[in-house]
Amino acid sequence: MDCNEFKREMTSLFDADVDKALAAELKEHLLTCSACSADFYEMEEVVECLNPRYLPSAPVLLKQNIINHLSKEKQPMKNKTTRTFRLNSTIKKVAAIAAVLVAVIIAIPLLHKGNESLVGEAKAGNSLLESSIKATGLIKNMVMKLRVRTLPNDNFALVGTEYDMVEHTISKSFEKPEKWRIDKGGRVVVCDGKQQLMWIPMANGVYKGSLDAGFVEWFRILLDPESVLRKEQTGITDKTSEVRMAEKDGEIHMTVTSKAQGNFINDYSKNRSINESDNRREYVFSSQTKLIKSLKIYVLEGSKETLILETESIDYNVPISPSTFALALPKGAEVTDLAAVQNIKSETFSTISSKRAAEIIFDSMAKNRWDAVKVPFAQYNFLLMKLIKRKCSGLKVVKIGEPFKSGLYPGEYVPCEVVLRDGYTRKICLALRNDNENKVWLVDGGL
Numbered sequence: 001m002d003c004n005e006f007k008r009e010m011t012s013l014f015d016a017d018v019d020k021a022l023a024a025e026l027k028e029h030l031l032t033c034s035a036c037s038a039d040f041y042e043m044e045e046v047v048e049c050l051n052p053r054y055l056p057s058a059p060v061l062l063k064q065n066i067i068n069h070l071s072k073e074k075q076p077m078k079n080k081t082t083r084t085f086r087l088n089s090t091i092k093k094v095a096a097i098a099a100v101l102v103a104v105i106i107a108i109p110l111l112h113k114g115n116e117s118l119v120g121e122a123k124a125g126n127s128l129l130e131s132s133i134k135a136t137g138l139i140k141n142m143v144m145k146l147r148v149r150t151l152p153n154d155n156f157a158l159v160g161t162e163y164d165m166v167e168h169t170i171s172k173s174f175e176k177p178e179k180w181r182i183d184k185g186g187r188v189v190v191c192d193g194k195q196q197l198m199w200i201p202m203a204n205g206v207y208k209g210s211l212d213a214g215f216v217e218w219f220r221i222l223l224d225p226e227s228v229l230r231k232e233q234t235g236i237t238d239k240t241s242e243v244r245m246a247e248k249d250g251e252i253h254m255t256v257t258s259k260a261q262g263n264f265i266n267d268y269s270k271n272r273s274i275n276e277s278d279n280r281r282e283y284v285f286s287s288q289t290k291l292i293k294s295l296k297i298y299v300l301e302g303s304k305e306t307l308i309l310e311t312e313s314i315d316y317n318v319p320i321s322p323s324t325f326a327l328a329l330p331k332g333a334e335v336t337d338l339a340a341v342q343n344i345k346s347e348t349f350s351t352i353s354s355k356r357a358a359e360i361i362f363d364s365m366a367k368n369r370w371d372a373v374k375v376p377f378a379q380y381n382f383l384l385m386k387l388i389k390r391k392c393s394g395l396k397v398v399k400i401g402e403p404f405k406s407g408l409y410p411g412e413y414v415p416c417e418v419v420l421r422d423g424y425t426r427k428i429c430l431a432l433r434n435d436n437e438n439k440v441w442l443v444d445g446g447l
């Protein structure tokens, strides 16, 4: 492989389902050519920074746009059809698994039906869960170490079979006010009982949010094992899950298999044919205490199964240093107060449609009038703003499409087509949300 070929193909290294032979050739060239490796690492850095995933609430589906954008930016000559196809299949998988997890883990049952009609293992499973819920209600604190297939710097919600396992630590104090910390290396969220703070080292930023800020997304349910158990109980009494039980050596093993019911069923998702995936949860309980000792979650795709989450250890009622539930502000970090964002006021951006908001935002970027868009970019810190300015100053708007809603995202997506200064056309799906006090449209991702 020569340098030209490498430059043309290097973005393939970001594809999960890259052709193995091609990847091997690229890696070989990467190792032997310093000019190309410098190019590659520079691009990798840019890709990392452009991702909206550094925003606290960037929706998973927006990754689509970034990767599409990347392929256009770096490979204008390449055959678009094959490339888009390959990328889409990767994204589809990521989104499908996110949907599975949202459906399986986040939904906390409101009703709990009786177990009169249950027989055999379902009945045993149900009563084990009942005892476990009682036991879990008495614990004072918990430290859970787990591995999840994700990216260390990404949203907590991001999970995909193609990623490597990333270590996470969850610490939780159940004494009122409840305090907790979730650390995945590239992101740390701490709840000190009054507020949540998220530290993102890569953006050198700290986001401050209320007690119910969505920084950790569906991970929140892992903070509350009781909810996980109740969810499983509902699956069993509803007969939407199949349960297998076995007891040995002081442990009770419970395996629950069920079909996922995705929530991503509107048009946007249908276009991407997001399928539901079956999945299996393997629990181990202590026979004596009835507390969960371990949990594994597998995604089942046809005959293939992938372990996507696995606990390494769960310790109950252990000493936890008070400093665990406090975040020492890193030097030079910029603090963005999302409570202030919640109360933001703007006559202009609160009385219009999301489409009109997108028009104003793109028009201001085209004219380099960044002061005019301070309000919609309130969630972006200095570093992120710098990147956006570098990329979007002087762009030209080709078309702004009709807004739509998708999945669990509370805002709206506005599909847009723009030409950046480098002359290439980009399709952008701007995520705008106005679920704040004064219904002001805020940019939430997509750029």
Ligand SMILES: [Zn+2]
Pocket (backbone or CB within 6 Å): 002, 003, 004, 006, 029, 033, 034, 035, 036, 037
């Ligand atoms: Zn080279």
